[in-house]
Amino acid sequence: MDSRFHQELDQLRGNVLKMATLTEQAIEKAFKALRERDIELSDEIITRDQDIDLLEMEIDRSILRLLALDQPMARDLRFLIGCMRISADLERIADQAVSIAHRARYLSKRPPLPEDPVMKRLIETSLDMLHVALSCFAKLSVDQAMDVCMMDDEVDELNTQVLKNLMDYMIHEVPAIQRGVQTIITARCMERVADHCTNIAESVVFIVRGVNIKHHCEQI
Amino acid sequence: MDSRFHQELDQLRGNVLKMATLTEQAIEKAFKALRERDIELSDEIITRDQDIDLLEMEIDRSILRLLALDQPMARDLRFLIGCMRISADLERIADQAVSIAHRARYLSKRPPLPEDPVMKRLIETSLDMLHVALSCFAKLSVDQAMDVCMMDDEVDELNTQVLKNLMDYMIHEVPAIQRGVQTIITARCMERVADHCTNIAESVVFIVRGVNIKHHCEQI
Numbered sequence: 001m002d003s004r005f006h007q008e009l010d011q012l013r014g015n016v017l018k019m020a021t022l023t024e025q026a027i028e029k030a031f032k033a034l035r036e037r038d039i040e041l042s043d044e045i046i047t048r049d050q051d052i053d054l055l056e057m058e059i060d061r062s063i064l065r066l067l068a069l070d071q072p073m074a075r076d077l078r079f080l081i082g083c084m085r086i087s088a089d090l091e092r093i094a095d096q097a098v099s100i101a102h103r104a105r106y107l108s109k110r111p112p113l114p115e116d117p118v119m120k121r122l123i124e125t126s127l128d129m130l131h132v133a134l135s136c137f138a139k140l141s142v143d144q145a146m147d148v149c150m151m152d153d154e155v156d157e158l159n160t161q162v163l164k165n166l167m168d169y170m171i172h173e174v175p176a177i178q179r180g181v182q183t184i185i186t187a188r189c190m191e192r193v194a195d196h197c198t199n200i201a202e203s204v205v206f207i208v209r210g211v212n213i214k215h216h217c218e219q220i
Numbered sequence: 221m222d223s224r225f226h227q228e229l230d231q232l233r234g235n236v237l238k239m240a241t242l243t244e245q246a247i248e249k250a251f252k253a254l255r256e257r258d259i260e261l262s263d264e265i266i267t268r269d270q271d272i273d274l275l276e277m278e279i280d281r282s283i284l285r286l287l288a289l290d291q292p293m294a295r296d297l298r299f300l301i302g303c304m305r306i307s308a309d310l311e312r313i314a315d316q317a318v319s320i321a322h323r324a325r326y327l328s329k330r331p332p333l334p335e336d337p338v339m340k341r342l343i344e345t346s347l348d349m350l351h352v353a354l355s356c357f358a359k360l361s362v363d364q365a366m367d368v369c370m371m372d373d374e375v376d377e378l379n380t381q382v383l384k385n386l387m388d389y390m391i392h393e394v395p396a397i398q399r400g401v402q403t404i405i406t407a408r409c410m411e412r413v414a415d416h417c418t419n420i421a422e423s424v425v426f427i428v429r430g431v432n433i434k435h436h437c438e439q440i
Contacts, residue, residue, distance in 0.1 A: 053435045060432055064301065071291035081284065084301070085308075163401070170390070170397050177390050177397070181383070181404060188408070212280055215273045 005070045009079065012062050016083050016090075019055045020134045023090045026052065026097035027130060027193060031123050033101055034186065037108035045101040052094040059087045075207070082207035086137060089196040089203070093130070096189045096196075103186045106179075113179055116165055119187065122158040125151055126190040126197075133197035136204040148201035155194035162187040225290045229299065232282050236303050236310075239275045240354045243310045246272065246317035247350060247413060251343050253321055254406065257328035265321040272314040279307045295427070302427035306357060309416040309423070313350070316409040316416075323406045326399075333399055336385055339407065342378040345371055346410040346417075353417035356424040368421035375414035382407040 026045055033041040063080050066072065072080060107113075129151040132144050163184055170180040205213050246265055253261040283300050286292065292300060327333075349371040352364050383404055390400040425433050 050435075057432055057434060060434075064297070067287070067301075068293055068297055073288055077284070077288055081287075081304070084304075088305075088308075167398050167401055171394055174391055174394055178387050181387055181401065184401060184404075185408070188405070212277055214277060214280075215270075 005066070005072070008062065008066055009076065012059065012066070012080075012083060015055060015059050015062070016087055017138060019052060019059065019087055019090050020137065022048075022052050022055065023094045023097070024130055024134060026094050027100075027127065030097040030100035030104065031127065033104040034107070034123075037104070037112070039105055039108050042101040042105040042108070046098050049094055049098045052091060056087050056091045059083065075210070078207045078210060082203040085203045086200050089199045093193050093196045096193050099189045100186055103182045103189075106182050107186075110179055113169070113176060113183060116162065118158055118161045118165060119183070122155065122162055122187060122190055125155050125158060126194050129155065129194050129197040133200040133204075136201055140204065140208055142205050142208050145201040145205050148197055152194050152198045155191055159187050159191045225286070225292070228282065228286055229296065232279065232286070232300075232303060235275060235279050235282070236307055237358060239272060239279065239307055239310050240357065242268075242272050242275065243314045243317070244350055244354060246314050247320075247347065250317040250320035250324065251347065253324040254327070254343075257324070257332070259325055259328050262321040262325040262328070266318050269314055269318045272311060276307050276311045279303065295430070298427045298430060302423040305423045305426075306420050309419045313413050313416045316413050319409045320406055323402045323409075326402050330399055333389070333396060333403060336382065338378055338381045338385060339403070342375065342382055342407055342410055345375050345378060346414050349375065349414050349417040353420040353424075356421055360424065360428055362425050362428050365421040365425050368417055372414050372418045375411055379407050379411045 026049070029041055029045050032038065033045065063084050066080055067077075070076075129148055132151070133148050136142065136145050136148065166180045166184050166187075170177045173180075199214075202213050205211065246269070249261055249265050252258065253265065283304050286300055287297075349368055352371070353368050356362065356365050356368065386400045386404050386407075390397050393400075419434075422433050425431060
């Protein structure tokens with residue numbers, strides 16, 4: 001492979017990292033908007049999602065060009081396929097940020113629900129998971145990929161607990177039903193963010209080791 | 221390209237079609253389990269999901285082998301990339317069938333909620349969407365791809381209406397809150413099925429026309 005090819009691979013890596021940064025910022029802002037009841041920030045997340053969509057399309061284009069023109073093999077091929085998958089997961093994480101921003105908008109205009117420490121842990125754990133998954137990609141290292149999979153189980157449990165707490169609360173506080181349901185949907189958005197983080201960790205294992213651990217996270 | 225390559229492409233197409241059939245059956249069964257309050261059927265969907273997971277992994281393997289060994293160009297390359305995306309969407313649709321099956325299991329053991337004609341239309345529309353999206357792939361025809369995108373808007377609207385109806389119902393029928401929330405989650409699963417159907421239609425347009433219409437469905 002010539003140096004032009006490797007230059008383009010580097011550029012692609014830079015674009016996926018840029019997309020990762022924008023997506024991470026969108027999720028961080030969505031949690032901030034939720035916590036601080038910030039409608040302006042919610043609107044900003046919704047409007048700026050298209051920057052991430054455009055970047056995904058640019059990444060797809062460059063991967064296809066590299067596949068068609070350079071016909072890469074082995075790790076280079078896996079890197080391209082891995083980047084295609086990771087950028088699709090990032091785009092879907094960004095969509096979850098938009099969905100959380102819509103809930104934050106709705107909730108900010110209504111009286112706050114009592115704080116739930118489990119919800120706080122769910123937010124922290126899914127954010128941690130995103131940091132770790134993106135760091136796995138940035139370093140192309142599988143050392144922490146297993147941590148991401150374990151955190152996914154934790155997020156699932158926290159989400160189940162949040163659901164239970166909110167349903168109990170709504171039974172005793174009927175006027176809070178609509179806010180409760182919107183908060184349940186928000187928690188499910190976080191669970192989806194966590195699922196996509198797991199996919200990203202799996203894609204990094206695929207790039208680095210050449211094995212497909214989808215549905216078999218224990219094999220890392 | 222030699223005939224072995226085209227034989228393998230045919231085999232891959234056959235596997236994606238097989239995965240599409242299994243996934244469609246899983247969704248149909250999930251709706252049936254929900255409608256007929258059938259716990260055994262719910263369990264069957266949950267257990268048999270791994271057949272779909274295994275098929276996805278086999279499809280991924282064969283795509284990678286074809287990319288690495290045959291270095292295809294133009295439409296063959298797009299077909300491989302498209303199949304990779306479509307099988308990932310099918311796997312996620314099957315995951316939604318599992319999620320619906322879990323809700324069907326939960327709801328079947330409890331008193332039924334009153335029938336909601338909007339929920340019925342949501343089920344029918346998302347099922348139609350799946351049929352049409354898979355038929356676009358089977359025929360590799362973009363004629364109906366636009367229909368899929370339009371149905372996606374309809375599913376979003378129906379889901380919003382189901383959410384509203386159920387929240388109103390829960391306010392007046394507090395003992396139904398848990399069942400109401402589980403039904404709201406079921407409706408969201410259908411919305412996700414619809415999103416993946418849109419992705420499949422987009423992938424078919426990409427294979428056939430070589431254009432990326434992600435985020436720009438109106439361009440078909």
